[in-house]
Amino acid sequence: MDFSTKLNALVARTETALDRLVPALPADAPAGPARLHAAMRHSLQAGGKRLRPVLALAAAELGGPEHIEAALPAAIALECVHTYSLIHDDLPCMDDDDLRRGRPTCHRAFDEATALLAGDALLTEAFVILAQTYAARPALAAALIRELADAANARRLIGGQMQDLLAERAAGENIPPATSAELEYIHLNKTAAMLEASLVCGGLVAGLAPAALETLRRAGRHLGLAFQIVDDVLDASAATAELGKTAGKDARDGKATYVSLHGLDRARELAAEATAQARAALAELPGDPTFLLALADRMLTRRN
Secondary structure (H helix, E strand, C coil): CCHHHHHHHHHHHHHHHHHHHCCCCCCCCCHHHHHHHHHHHHHHCCCCCCHHHHHHHHHHHCCCCCHHHHHHHHHHHHHHHHHHHHHHHCCCCCCCCCEECCEECHHHHCCHHHHHHHHHHHHHHHHHHHHHHCCCCHHHHHHHHHHHHHHHCCCCHHHHHHHHHHHHHHHHCCCCCCCHHHHHHHHHHHCHHHHHHHHHHHHHHHCCCHHHHHHHHHHHHHHHHHHHHHHHHHHHHCCHHHHCCCCCHHHHHCCCCHHHHHCHHHHHHHHHHHHHHHHHHHCCCCCCCHHHHHHHHHHHHCCC
């Protein structure tokens, strides 16, 4: 099948698995848990690109199409962690945003405390999914839990988020802006860590060799940088209606971005360079990486 058809098919399988693995609470659930669960699903089922699940499923397919179904719980766990990070990122104490995936952010649709707890719950739910659904394969369960925990911990996703906030506050206090090396550190951890984990988790489910897993990790690192650079370019050049989130907010908040450090033209060049490095890594993989190569190209040219 062509790229768009396959992408839509993987996204559709992700949506079905999300509803199955993060089910709605029964109608007679107590008011508190019911409100919390509604907030979780408000953000989790708001659509979006489902990039992390798609990367996991496509990486699993490198070992054969029969691995896609087995990789779905890992893909959903990745999306739970990603969505938790978005809910927290949008909070007033962080980026203070009103729009995400084309709908009101969780704290706007509910309230700040509920959004905070919804993010906490999704983070926890991710590891419940991995522990329960892969219980019959304990070595795989342990490897997946270790991979996701490493990507989401204080050294990577959360550490990158902390450094990003410090860089933003420095701009408001007339402290020299983040350097290129500091900006790369932020996004290798805040963004690229989860893309690395997505590819590696798919490879783990497929039983790929350690060398292939490291190649997937390298590809994810470059894809993550390219994705973030494009995100910075779109924030500076696209409209809110296209993005599904508030456009131009980075510049208004004084955030360090690839555009603020390098300008639009050079940022676009850097995105293309990172994509080329990702493609080179993907081309080394076993199986058929055609879809992943096309996905890397789509990520570079996306408009939202």
